[in-house]
Amino acid sequence: MLVTTALITLVVCAAVVGWRVTRSGANDDDRATEPWDELALVDRTTGDVTFVDPSGEVVRTSVGSGRSGSVLVAGGRVALANSTRLTVLPATDDGAPTVIDLPRGAEVDTIATDDRDLLVVGEPTGGTVTIVDPATDVVIDLGDRAAQELPSAPLLFPETLRWNHDGTRFAIADATNFQTVVVLTGEDGAVFLPDQPIAVGDELFAIGQTVGMQADIALVRLDRSTEAAVPTEIPAGGLIDGDTFTMVSIDGTIVRISAGADEAETIGSVAIPAGGTIRWARPTLDGRRLVVAGDTFQAVVDLDGASLFATTFSTATTVAEPSPRWQCLPVGGEGAWHSIIDLDTGEQLVALTGTEVVGVSADGCAVLTTTSGGAPSILSPEHTLSLGAVESAELGPDGRSAVRRHADGTIDLVTVESVDDEDVLGEPIDLTTLTGRDPLIAFVTDR
Numbered sequence: 001m002l003v004t005t006a007l008i009t010l011v012v013c014a015a016v017v018g019w020r021v022t023r024s025g026a027n028d029d030d031r032a033t034e035p036w037d038e039l040a041l042v043d044r045t046t047g048d049v050t051f052v053d054p055s056g057e058v059v060r061t062s063v064g065s066g067r068s069g070s071v072l073v074a075g076g077r078v079a080l081a082n083s084t085r086l087t088v089l090p091a092t093d094d095g096a097p098t099v100i101d102l103p104r105g106a107e108v109d110t111i112a113t114d115d116r117d118l119l120v121v122g123e124p125t126g127g128t129v130t131i132v133d134p135a136t137d138v139v140i141d142l143g144d145r146a147a148q149e150l151p152s153a154p155l156l157f158p159e160t161l162r163w164n165h166d167g168t169r170f171a172i173a174d175a176t177n178f179q180t181v182v183v184l185t186g187e188d189g190a191v192f193l194p195d196q197p198i199a200v201g202d203e204l205f206a207i208g209q210t211v212g213m214q215a216d217i218a219l220v221r222l223d224r225s226t227e228a229a230v231p232t233e234i235p236a237g238g239l240i241d242g243d244t245f246t247m248v249s250i251d252g253t254i255v256r257i258s259a260g261a262d263e264a265e266t267i268g269s270v271a272i273p274a275g276g277t278i279r280w281a282r283p284t285l286d287g288r289r290l291v292v293a294g295d296t297f298q299a300v301v302d303l304d305g306a307s308l309f310a311t312t313f314s315t316a317t318t319v320a321e322p323s324p325r326w327q328c329l330p331v332g333g334e335g336a337w338h339s340i341i342d343l344d345t346g347e348q349l350v351a352l353t354g355t356e357v358v359g360v361s362a363d364g365c366a367v368l369t370t371t372s373g374g375a376p377s378i379l380s381p382e383h384t385l386s387l388g389a390v391e392s393a394e395l396g397p398d399g400r401s402a403v404r405r406h407a408d409g410t411i412d413l414v415t416v417e418s419v420d421d422e423d424v425l426g427e428p429i430d431l432t433t434l435t436g437r438d439p440l441i442a443f444v445t446d447r
Contacts, residue, residue, distance in 0.1 A: 034362035034397040034445055039413065040078045041431060042071050042440035047080055049089065051444070054401070056413060056429035062089050065097075071440040074110050074117035075135030078442060081108045086121060088134045098137055103127055107158070112324045113167030114286070116447050122158025129156045129172060131183075138185065142172055145190040146181045150174075154181060164200045164240075165287060165324075171197035171205055180207055182222065191222050198247070201240030204259065206247075210234060219245055219259055227259035237281030239290065239303075246303050248281040248292050254305040268305025273297050273312055284322040284329070284364075285343040291329060293319035298331055298338075300346055308346030311338055320357070326364030328381075330357050340365065340381065349381040359395030359402075362445070366399025378402060378416065383423040385416060396443045403441050404428070411439070 038051045038059060047064020065087060068080040079088045086108055088098040102108070103123055110117045119132040128143025146154040153176065160173035168185045173196045180193040182205070195207040195218070204227060208217040215235060219228040227243070232255055238247030243259035246267075254268035272278065276294045284291055289308070292299045298319050299310040309331075317333035330352065331338040337352035343364070352369065358376070359368030366380035376393045378385045378400075387393050390404040400416040412428035 033365075033399060034447065036397055036401070036443040036445050038444040039403070039431075040071065040073075040440075040442045040444055041435035042068055042078075042080060042442070043436040044068055044438065044440055045436060047087075048435075049078060049080075050434045052413075052431065052434065054413075054415070056431065058434060060093060068440060070108070071442045072108060072110055072119060073442045073444050074119050074447075075133060076116070076444065076446045077134035078444060079108070079119060079132075079134060080440075086119070086132070088119070088132065088137075098132070098134070098139065100130065100132065100139065109158070111161070111163065111167075112447075113163070114165050114325075116167070118167055120158055120161065122156070122161075124158070126155045126157050126175060128154075129158050129161060131170060133167070133185075140170075140183055140185070142170065142181060142183055142190075145183050145188075146174060146192075149190060149192075150177060152176050156181070160197065162197045162200045164202055169200050169202070171200050173197060180205070193220055193222075193224060194218075198235055199238050199240045199245060201242070201245075204240055204243060204245070206238065206240055206245045206257075208232075208235060217245070217247075217257060217264070219243075219257060228257050228261045230257055230261065230264045232257070232264045235281075236278040236292070237283075237290070239283040239287055241287060241303060246290070248278060248290060248301070250278045252278060252292075254301060256303075256305070266305075268301060268307065270299045270301060270307065271310060279319075280321070282322055282324075284324055284326050286325060289343050291322045293321075295319075300329065300341070300343060308343075309341050309348075313338070320360075323362075323364065325362065328363060328365035330360055330364060330367050332357075337369075340367065340379070350379055350384075352379070355379070359393075361395060361399030362397035362447075363399070366395070368393060368395035368402065376402075376404075383416070385423065385425055387414065387425070394441050394443075397445050401443070403431070405438070409437055411441075 041050045047068045049062040051060045069082045072079045086100040106123050122129040131140045154174040155176040162171045171182045174181050180197045182191040195209045199206040204219045208215045217232050233249035235247045236250045245257045252270040252272045256265045256267050270292050281290050281292045290301050295316040297312045300308045313336040317336040319333040329341050339348045340350045341348050355369035357367045370376050376387045391407050392405045393402045410432040412430050414428050415426050417426040
């Protein structure tokens with residue numbers, strides 16, 4: 001995701017331990033897995049796309065317009081990117097693609113809202129930031145919107161972008177004019193707020209500025225009226241729920257600020273190892289949890305300040321950031337994976353020790369892992385299934401399907417099936433003849 005955790009003024013399968021726990025949390029029967037409708041096979045050289053259904057039957061094709069370096073899926077649509085162009089393919093054969101020219105060095109990523117993903121185009125070194133909603137073909141150039149009303153062109157960094165739960169309000173820091181730019185979908189122009197954005201709600205915005213080793217945080221409305229203004233420790237991240245902003249500071253204090261408050265309420269704390277600091281705090285489980293991480297630790301807290309899970313790592317790692325829609329959390333990062341936990345309860349569901357996670361399902365409850373010298377495997381609370389001696393594999397969003405790439409250049413699709421109450425891999429479906437060698441692959445969902 002293209003989000004950061006602090007104000008830009010601060011920082012511009014033998015090896016698998018086989019344990020399970022009995023729990024009342026996420027499992028295949030009660031968690032909302034994300035089905036996929038089509039598999040997109042993209043020829044890297046031509047950009048031609050072949051769409052197949054879960055049975056491997058070709059359902060449609062799309063003629064390409066040149067070399068493609070990456071493929072993304074958002075809003076039920078496939079988008080192809082190279083160094084100069086982003087092409088969002090139409091939903092139907094008779095539709096027209098949406099084509100966006102990319103600035104030099106631009107990167108394309110996805111961000112998650114309640115019901116769909118959006119595309120974000122931005123330059124890591126600063127410039128403009130563009131939001132693309134493939135589901136509606138809406139393209140919003142945040143820099144262009146702001147520039148129409150400013151004397152100096154804004155300088156926008158994609159990692160400072162914040163948005164509300166349904167993707168209708170966006171706020172981003174303007175490093176040229178030292179303010180927050182707000183854009184609403186369905187409305188022209190931009191609105192400007194003071195300071196830097198921290199979180200976006202349906203009515204309120206949390207903004208802040210650093211003052212020494214503290215921060216001044218305000219809850220404001222679009223008309224710049226202030227509902228609360230209080231000093232706090234420096235925020236690592238947080239979220240707005242209704243008229244309340246809950247944040248975690250870089251020192252581990254969990255704070256609640258409500259509209260009308262004249263001071264911040266401390267509601268809990270995160271234990272930080274000696275010498276550590278919190279790098280970020282991210283909302284997940286549809287806004288009901290905050291995942292907190294540093295270089296050598298990770299924790300999960302609820303919006304009442306209670307700690308549901310915490311662990312430390314023996315070596316420093318870049319902890320993987322959660323999706324807002326995850327129900328489970330793969331804990332850890334490269335070289336330091338720990339376990340999958342239930343975000344609702346904090347219970348550990350399956351160990352990841354000794355593995356590297358290379359793919360995660362849409363709900364976070366299943367992962368694709370590799371081990372040193374071992375075959376890739378699908379791990380979930382229900383099963384551990386080896387994918388066999390393959391070069392690589394890509395996990396489907398449902399966590400129950402994967403595309404395998406073999407050393408001889410062949411590719412196939414496998415799905416998890418239940419036979420006599422036991423999960424097994426079904427017969428592989430060969431996809432080799434449907435596309436060019438080493439295609440880009442994307443599972444297409446309605447999100």
